[in-house]
Amino acid sequence: GESVGLHLPTLSVQEGDNSIINCAYSNSASDYFIWYKQESGKGPQFIIDIRSNMDKRQGQRVTVLLNKTVKHLSLQIAATQPGDSAVYFCAENSGNFNKFYFGSGTKLNVKP
Amino acid sequence: NAGVTQTPKFQVLKTGQSMTLQCAQDMNHEYMSWYRQDPGMGLRLIHYSVGAGITDQGEVPNGYNVSRSTTEDFPLRLLSAAPSQTSVYFCASSSSPGGRNIQYFGAGTRLSVL
Numbered sequence: 420g421e422s423v424g425l426h427l428p429t430l431s432v433q434e435g436d437n438s439i440i441n442c443a444y445s446n447s448a449s450d451y452f453i454w455y456k457q458e459s460g461k462g463p464q465f466i467i468d469i470r471s472n473m474d475k476r477q478g479q480r481v482t483v484l485l486n487k488t489v490k491h492l493s494l495q496i497a498a499t500q501p502g503d504s505a506v507y508f509c510a511e512n513s514g515n516f517n518k519f520y521f522g523s524g525t526k527l528n529v530k531p
Numbered sequence: 532n533a534g535v536t537q538t539p540k541f542q543v544l545k546t547g548q549s550m551t552l553q554c555a556q557d558m559n560h561e562y563m564s565w566y567r568q569d570p571g572m573g574l575r576l577i578h579y580s581v582g583a584g585i586t587d588q589g590e591v592p593n594g595y596n597v598s599r600s601t602t603e604d605f606p607l608r609l610l611s612a613a614p615s616q617t618s619v620y621f622c623a624s625s626s627s628p629g630g631r632n633i634q635y636f637g638a639g640t641r642l643s644v645l
Binding site: 453460461512518520521522524 | 566
């Protein structure tokens with residue numbers, strides 16, 4: 420199956436700073452990507468998605484960047500808050516809408 | 532605002548026992564999926580359904596059965612539990628508008644097989 424992985428398993432940032440979480444994928448046919456946030460004891464929650472025909476997509480305080488040349492995407496969180504502390508997953512899809520492949524996750528710790 | 536409801540939240544089984552994990556959604560979503568999440572790993576797809584009466588295998592289907600008799604419900608059955616099935620199980624649903632498959636997840640079922 421496809422391989423989706425994250426560069427950093429744990430990221431610690433100071434409250435108010437910007438956070439960048441990275442994700443690499445191996446399937447060049449992947450055309451749809453989603454970032455999820457998972458708080459302790461809860462199911463994953465959708466944050467933002469991006470299609471392969473885009474390089475950048477912005478949401479509220481979050482931006483996803485996609486670099487298809489090196490098969491890499493990143494999630495940027497502006498002005499990180501304590502409520503952003505969670506595990507973040509990227510997931511990719513290559514045509515079959517229900518076959519998503521998830522990375523192992525990055526834990527974000529926000530220090531007050 | 533129920534969304535996706537999973538029951539039970541916790542379960543302990545002995546090796547060889549069978550059980551059914553329940554999943555129900557009230558959003559009239561056609562797509563439903565089951566994932567398992569092991570420590571330090573991402574979610575892995577077990578089975579999925581694109582509508583009532585239609586199911587298909589995911590990445591790790593062995594040891595699990597599913598059926599989809601209604602749009603709302605998508606139960607996952609463990610026929611003979613094994614310690615390797617100790618995991619957290621998540622059910623998800625989506626409507627895939629315009630090809631964007633935003634999945635809504637339940638809170639999970641934590642299963643231990645002794």
